[in-house]
Amino acid sequence: MGSRFSLPHDPLGAFCRANHVALSGSGKGPLVGLTFAVKDLFHIRGHRTGFGHPDWLRTHPPEKRTALAVRRLLAAGADLAGRTHCDELCYSLTGENVHYGAPLNPSAPGRIPGGSSNGSAAAVAGGLVDFALGSDCGGSVRIPASYCGILGMRPSWGRVPLEHAVPFGPSFDVAGWFARDAAVLEKVGRVLLADRKAAATPKRLLVARDAFAMVDGAVARALAPALDWLNKVIGPPEEVEVAPEGLVSWFEAFRTLQAAEVWASVGGWVRQVKPTLGPGVKERIAWAAKVTPRMVAQANRQRSKVRTRLQQLMAPEDVLCLPTSPRVAPPLGTPLDKIEISYRKEAMCLLSIAGLAGLPQLSLPMGRIDGLPIGLSIIGKSGADTMLLSIALRIAADCATASRSRALLASSAGEAWPQHASRYAARA
Numbered sequence: 001m002g003s004r005f006s007l008p009h010d011p012l013g014a015f016c017r018a019n020h021v022a023l024s025g026s027g028k029g030p031l032v033g034l035t036f037a038v039k040d041l042f043h044i045r046g047h048r049t050g051f052g053h054p055d056w057l058r059t060h061p062p063e064k065r066t067a068l069a070v071r072r073l074l075a076a077g078a079d080l081a082g083r084t085h086c087d088e089l090c091y092s093l094t095g096e097n098v099h100y101g102a103p104l105n106p107s108a109p110g111r112i113p114g115g116s117s118n119g120s121a122a123a124v125a126g127g128l129v130d131f132a133l134g135s136d137c138g139g140s141v142r143i144p145a146s147y148c149g150i151l152g153m154r155p156s157w158g159r160v161p162l163e164h165a166v167p168f169g170p171s172f173d174v175a176g177w178f179a180r181d182a183a184v185l186e187k188v189g190r191v192l193l194a195d196r197k198a199a200a201t202p203k204r205l206l207v208a209r210d211a212f213a214m215v216d217g218a219v220a221r222a223l224a225p226a227l228d229w230l231n232k233v234i235g236p237p238e239e240v241e242v243a244p245e246g247l248v249s250w251f252e253a254f255r256t257l258q259a260a261e262v263w264a265s266v267g268g269w270v271r272q273v274k275p276t277l278g279p280g281v282k283e284r285i286a287w288a289a290k291v292t293p294r295m296v297a298q299a300n301r302q303r304s305k306v307r308t309r310l311q312q313l314m315a316p317e318d319v320l321c322l323p324t325s326p327r328v329a330p331p332l333g334t335p336l337d338k339i340e341i342s343y344r345k346e347a348m349c350l351l352s353i354a355g356l357a358g359l360p361q362l363s364l365p366m367g368r369i370d371g372l373p374i375g376l377s378i379i380g381k382s383g384a385d386t387m388l389l390s391i392a393l394r395i396a397a398d399c400a401t402a403s404r405s406r407a408l409l410a411s412s413a414g415e416a417w418p419q420h421a422s423r424y425a426a427r428a
Contacts, residue, residue: 014122021047139348151392310359
């Protein structure tokens with residue numbers, strides 16, 4: 001594996017320039033011929049990691065090891081095209097970094113790409129790379145996938161190694177990935193998960209009634225055809241209530257625990273360096289510094305109840321379905337009180353389900369509202385990662401068959417990902 005030094009073609013502003021690095025893959029393996037990008041929190045030996053902030057880049061030395069997840073991809077034959085931008089300290093869901101700007105969202109021009117894995121999502125959506133590595137603590141793969149109209153996988157907690165990456169919220173952090181192509185998503189997943197076993201067959205489709213009740217009617221209508229596709233693949237849906245005590249209480253527990261872990265990870269650096277922090281991130285960091293042990297203990301009790309509830313609700317071959325996001329990508333420059341307070345809270349009520357329980361979640365780009373993408377998510381039990389990936393492959397294959405018979409998905413909301421699945425399935 002060798003180094004290459006020229007920056008890739010980047011009309012979207014997705015790639016880092018100050019600490020650019022590109023590497024050739026092994027030349028053999030299942031990912032030969034594919035290119036990928038890496039979010040700027042994964043370490044590359046001999047190079048500095050930026051973590052979305054110029055002061056972090058300035059105050060940290062070159063790394064001594066390359067992240068194991070990156071090494072697996074290179075060993076499988078994929079070529080690393082470069083690092084991608086992330087939100088500062090990865091503590092946001094917008095993609096608007098006050099220091100580096102926001103990458104363009106190719107699927108929703110004039111709107112945010114989502115964060116914190118914004119550069120990785122934009123690079124995939126814009127066709128700059130075949131797939132990209134991101135991270136997901138609170139939703140940093142799932143939200144950009146939904147906003148940019150691509151596939152985004154958050155694996156089970158602990159299934160993909162995070163050695164030699166910047167820690168953020170360690171009990172929530174996972175290494176996730178994006179792709180436009182269901183077959184590529186699955187191949188990358190097999191490499192990262194180091195899992196060659198046959199995927200389990202899903203047996204029951206659960207629809208999260210309380211999650212759908214939290215979103216606008218236009219979102220539910222846009223995702224209705226996608227539910228029909230899942231019905232074909234899995235079986236008739238069964239409505240369930242995920243959180244009897246309310247998803248807002250789940251969000252509050254997640255928010256508290258994440259903040260405590262973030263402060264433990266970066267608080268010492270913040271106090272020492274006193275970096276300039278942008279809107280939203282500044283306020284969250286300040287609040288994180290004030291989280292008390294009593295607050296953490298109470299939130300941990302709630303997390304224990306959440307895990308018990310989901311353990312009882314879902315069997316090993318069950319699939320829980322819900323909207324990935326409450327809305328399509330907001331416009332760039334949306335006022336802070338909306339995007340960082342109300343919009344973030346609404347999104348986190350949905351995102352905290354998988355986060356609190358460490359469950360795998362796959363966002364499928366299966367809906368559109370006024371031409372803008374919005375994702376439908378499927379969640380499995382812990383360890384059911386390949387089952388979720390197989391569902392995406394099955395939808396792609398079924399849509400390829402439907403395309404050949406001219407029985408394409410028709411939706412007044414506009415085109416959705418499965419309509420393009422025939423060209424994906426052909427590469428599988």
